Amino acid sequence: METQREGRDMDEDLHAGMWFLYDSKFHSDLFSKVYPEDFPEATMLSRNLKNVLVVSVGFLFLFMAAGGLQNLQSSLNAEEGMGVASLSIIYASIIISSMFLPPIMIKNLGCKWTVVAGMGCYVSYSLGNLYPGWYTLMPTSVILGLGGAPLWSAKCTYLTISGNTQAAAQGKRAPDVINQYFGIFFFIFQSSGVWGNLMSSLIFGQDTKIAEIPEEQLRTCGVTECGLVVQSNGTTPRPAQEVVQTLLGCYIGAGVLAMLIVAVFLDDIDRDRASRFREKREPFCKTFLATFRLLKDRRLLLVVPLTMYSGFEQSFLSGEYTKNYVTCALGIHYIGFVMMCFGATNSISSFLFGRLARYTGRAALMCLAAATNLSCIITFLLWKPDPKQLHVFFLLAALWGMADAVWQTQTNALYGILFPRDKEAAFANYRMWESLGFVISFAYSSFLCLEYKLYIMLGVLVLAAVTYPIVERHEHMHPTLTQENAENTSTKIMCQTQM
Helix, strand or coil: CCCCCCCCHHHHHHHHHHHHHHHHHCCCCCCCCCCCCHHCHHHHHHHHHHHHHHHHHHHHHHHHHHHHHHHHHHCCHHHHHHHHHHHHHHHHHHHHHHHHHHHHHHHHHHHHHHHHHHHHHHHHHHCCCCCCHHHHHHHHHHHHHHHHHHHHHHHHHHHHHHHHHHHHHCCHHHHHHHHHHHHHHHHHHHHHHHHHHHHHHHHCCCCCCCCCCCHHHHHHHCCCCCCCCCHHCCCCCCCCCHHHHHHHHHHHHHHHHHHHHHHCCCCCCCHHHHHHHHHHHCHHHHHHHHHHHHHHHHHHHHHHHHHHHHHHHHHHHHHHHHHHHHHHHHCCHHHHHHHHHHHHHHHHHHHHHHHHHHHCCCHHHHHHHHHHHHHHHHHHHHHCHHHHHHHHHHHHHHHHHHHHHHHHHHHHHHHHHHHHHHHHHHHHHHHHHHHHHHHHHHHCCCCHHHHHHHHHHHHHHHHHHHHHHHHHHHHCCCCCCCEEECCCCCEEEEECCCC
């Protein structure tokens, strides 16, 4: 179904995305416009692609540390549930942050410097893990959470602006280019799970305390027992402090490098828009409520279950699968290797699905992910973890990674396509509802049996499978309009919104 995209909102994105390519044509007048036909297409493509790669590599290094550390929390800081508690606080803080910080920071600092500031918050959490305790992990968890929502919202906004800019310049469908950019991003970003977990496994493999898993512990793995005793089991001791600090030193270095990469090499494509916002500030109350005003849109309410499920499925993998299956049956030093398999599959699938979406549409990929997760959940309910079935641990992680690649690429792109005029508020909502899924999942982690956690996750998946098709049908029948004006021409760029 074809729709016309014309007018002011797309033009602001084009302006924000291309000022650096044609600075001599930029006018100081607030309402002056810069149009895509003024620029060499090849030059713009190379700059946009370069920026996408810089953002992706920056997130790669940052989440080599953050992702690897999160996967280890439920096993590394298992005493009194401290690790899981810190994860819960992180995502509770992200919810609070999502309510007001992303629009304020992005509009005042611009996407680039919001990303840099958010990365600094993530590095602080690695510092807190150097000497883990309630008084070090909890404050740094709050700091990470407050920086998390602006970081991800700024990244999504940046890629959406770049995709809209490139699509308008080449006469392509904006959703296709946005999907492609998100696919490139997640292809590089998700590989962080490979390198970060490889780092942890190689370093922990040097620990001399590695012990055999006794038969009595194997009987507590999976859903046969509640799985609540695994965290205190004395046969899976915490690695030596020197080994842990070596790993954390590497993680901190990777995080600082990520900040430098983005600060030095990323173009500040919305600098002028941020400057205009600072000169003509909106009332704080209006900016604060931007995230909540979007909840009046029925489409957003209908994608909330899908967004929350993304939090449930990610938290299950990092909090439950790593503890009640991998650590319980194989040992903590195997977490990295299993999660490497998840990361590699996730990375490759993200790249492929970002390109396949233009041919298959979102709905087909979403159905594939839902069917894959459903099969895995049934397996988790029935399977008894056994070290002799080593391939099953890796296979389940790989299938989960393939499904997660769909949830990440397609849901992020969906928000950018449905809410082109309110990108900052839309992605803030995305992080808020996804984080709520994380918080709920981590909050009941220490109180519910694994079997019940799996049933809850299954219920959220079924709910998402009911509400998401309604959004797609509405989008198919009433495509979202994003307008674009072209100087000295009345030609209208035609775009399709495919299911």
